[in-house]
Amino acid sequence: MFDLIRNHRRWLQFILLLLILPSFVFVGIQGYSSFMEGDKALATVAGEPVSQQEFDAAVRSRLDQLRAMMGSQFDSQAFDTPAMRQAVLDELINTRLIAAEASQKHFSASDEQLRATIQAIPAVQENGRFSNARYRDALAAQGMTPVMFEAQLRRDLALQQVLGPVAASAAVPEAVMSRLVAAATERRQLQTLRIAAADYRAKVSVSDDDVKAYYEANRTRFAVPEQVDAQYVVLDQGAATSGIAVSDEDVKSYYEQNQARYRQDEQRRASHILITADKDASDAAREEARAKAQALAEQAKAPGADFAKLARDNSQDPGSAASGGDLDWFGRGMMAKPFEDAVFSLQQGEVSAVVPTDYGFHVIKLTGVRPAVVKPLAEVRSQIVEEIRQQQAARRFAEAAEQFTNLVYEQSDTLDPAAQKFNLKVQDASGITRSGLAGNEVFGNPKVVQALFSEDVLREKRNSGAIELEPNRLVAVRAAKVTPASVQPLADVADGVRKQLVEDKALALARADGEARLKALQAQDSTQGFGAPVTVARNAPQGLAPAVLEAVMKASADKLPAFVGAQAGDAYVIARIEKAEAGQAPDAALLANEKSMMERRWAQAEQLAVLQALRGKYKASVSDNGKQQVSPAPAR
Known part of the structure; x- marks a missing residue:
């Protein structure tokens, strides 16, 4: 079939044109574009x-x-x-x-x-x-x-x-910060009484009818999702591009064609003295700063003047004054435009006139010039070799990726031809659901899972297309076996259901008993059964369960002792609050x-x-x- 297409390409192009053109007429260019792009x-x-x-x-x-x-x-x-x-x-x-x-x-x-x-x-x-x-x-x-x-x-x-x-x-x-600090540091001394669900298990009975009723009411909890066993092959850049060699001729040619990349523009080094004056300052203030800069410029131009000392003693630039005004090497585009223009108009060792910028007034001395140069081949050779290698690798991987894509598409009932072509291993994975497969680098990827569960791959048993896992890494998958979604039978889950019902009923009894005891304690104080006193705070819970701590800290401290209760895990806990005091700030x-x-x-x-x-x-x-x-x- 593909030979037919290649041999009759011109005729097929004409037929496709006839098929495509009416779509522009009837739905318009925008509609066709939307159709193609999806x-x-x-x-x-x-x-x-x-x-x-x-x-x-x-x-x-x-x-x-x-x-x-x-x-x-x-x-x-x-x-x-x-x-x-x-x-x-x-x-x-x-x-x-x-x-x-x-x-x-x-x-x-x-x-x-x-x-x-x-x-x-x-x-x-x-x-x-x-x-x-x-x-x-x-x-x-x-x-x-x-x-x-x-x-x-x-x-x-x-x-x-x-x-x-x-x-x-x-x-x-x-005010808000003070209240937050007070709430976080408030300390409360309390004792706790734990009423454990385990103490009530012996009082609980669960019948077969109870188990069956729970199972029927919660069938979704026992659902097993559709699962797929799959095969896959991974093509990465290493598999497709091993053995790349870069010749001396390639390096030389690349260097000659890209010399502009290895050109270093002219750089200059200068020192300056800055007398600051904000651009929004008054005319009088700016004129005073200018006059001071002018006086320094005249001193700097005098024979034998020590520019670095003048800068250290007078410059108001905190970044350079201590080093005699030195600004190191820089090129065009890195300084304010008036400053840059002045520097690049000076001769070596020359001192400028006063140069105004938005920062104030500058006196500049040019201390060095590095002319534009092209780095020699020896200096950039290793960089060029790596760039050529990367370009060749990208080109070879692109070619390999195209072949890989064609193979898994053209022979859609097997991954073997693609694996053999690139010396890859066809790998297996089982138990994959629509949520993926934890710990698997391929089937943990949502794009791969989506492709695996597509109609073509899942039902028609065709290969997926080539899917990009990450740059320069492709995978193709196919479904080997599909296990439909099901609900675990009652017989398989009955023991677990029975155990859960026992725990739930025991905890309900413990809570009911705990709430009754809490009500009695709120009517008449008693410390019987409570543990040793402990002091807690929101920022120092001392191991107290969050639900209990929240109930303790929310309780009113107007009348103590006070009692509160809350369910915490597999127990109901009653807390007796004895004392409340502000914490240390x-x-x-x-x-x-x-x-x-x-x-x-x-x-x-x-x-x-x-x-x-x-x-x-x-x-x-x-x-x-x-x-x-x-x-x-x-x-x-």
Whole structure:
């Protein structure tokens, strides 16, 4: 059949044109596009879709980050969960919402803000000061140019203006903080009396009719989901691209074709003296600063002048004054425009006239010039070899992936041809449900599980298509055996049901007895049967069950002793509260830390409220396709 298609390609193209053209006539270009693309949008924000591809890329990025952080301890099944996928989709939607609001409000970042942000990044600093060389090296390691990075950063800074002020303005009122501290540190002395369900088991009888009635009323609890035994093959880049060699000719050719990448632009080194004057300062204040800078410029130009000493004694730049005004090496685009223009117009050792910028007035001395150069081949050879190897690997894997995809599609009743072609092993997995298979790197992936349970694979017993597990890693699966969903027979679960009914009834008797004793104690105080006194607080529960602690701390302390009760696990616990007193206030440092933590939570709550409001404003919605991507599959 495929030979027929290849041999009659021109005729088939003509026939396809005849079939496709009427669809444009009757449904229009937009309708045809929608038909071809399908409903790929997972969500919509301000009329713009969040695509399946965008979501998949974000999920992969999140998992890659976790893998990089955890190394060999990383387990994709533990992290690729419905909750994680919901969080990723929410982040994508929130990013779109923030971008829409920033665009509508015309938020932007100034050149000064961009420059200050870059210079404050620790990774591009040397000895606490910005290093242009480190900046460019750091970007090159990420495959970015300064223009690309700065455009992205400028956008991020603009987006921060949507929620940034909300977080910055969050503050917990002192009255609220005082009440929270008082509630957390209040101490109560109490004794407890535990009425255990185990003491009532002998009084419980469970008949066969009871077991059967419970089974019939709770059949869903005993359901066993549909299960599949499957076969699969995995193709990764290592299997497809082993043995790549890079020749000297390849390296030389690559270097000659990409010399622009290995060019280092001209760099200059300068020292400066800054007399600060805010751009919004009065004319008189700026004129005074200018005059001071002018006097220093004249001193710096005098024969034998010690520029470094003048800078240490007079410069108001805290970052460079101590080092004689030295600014290290930098290229174009990293300094304020007037400053940069002045530096690149000077000759070696020359001192500039006074240069005004938004920061004040500068006197600049050019101390060094590095002309533009192209790095020699020997210096960049290892980098080129790795880049060529990666390119060849990507090309060979792409070719292998295409062949792999064709093989599992064309011979859809077996995975053997694909496995033999690439020397892969056909692997088996059993007991797979629609919720996946815990601990299995393939069938813990929701995309693979969705493909396995598709009609073609599950019912028609065909191979799935090639599914991307992660970049440069594909899998194809097929169903070997299908076990339909069923309900476990009563005989298999009767003992477990009987045991559960005994426990439930025993606990009900213990609770009833406990509530009766609590009522009697509230009428007449007694310590009989209670344990030794213990002092608890919300921030020091001393092992007290949460339900009991909550009841104790909520009880009124106006009249003591007081009695409260609560169910805790397999017992009913009565607490006799003897004393209540204010706790010791935490020290100032701890209190400040708690306040800071509370304000962060407060800020997060207010930011979430803003995002929720933006969802309404920009009509954000999640499609059925999006809900399927993040909703948990039926329980096993």
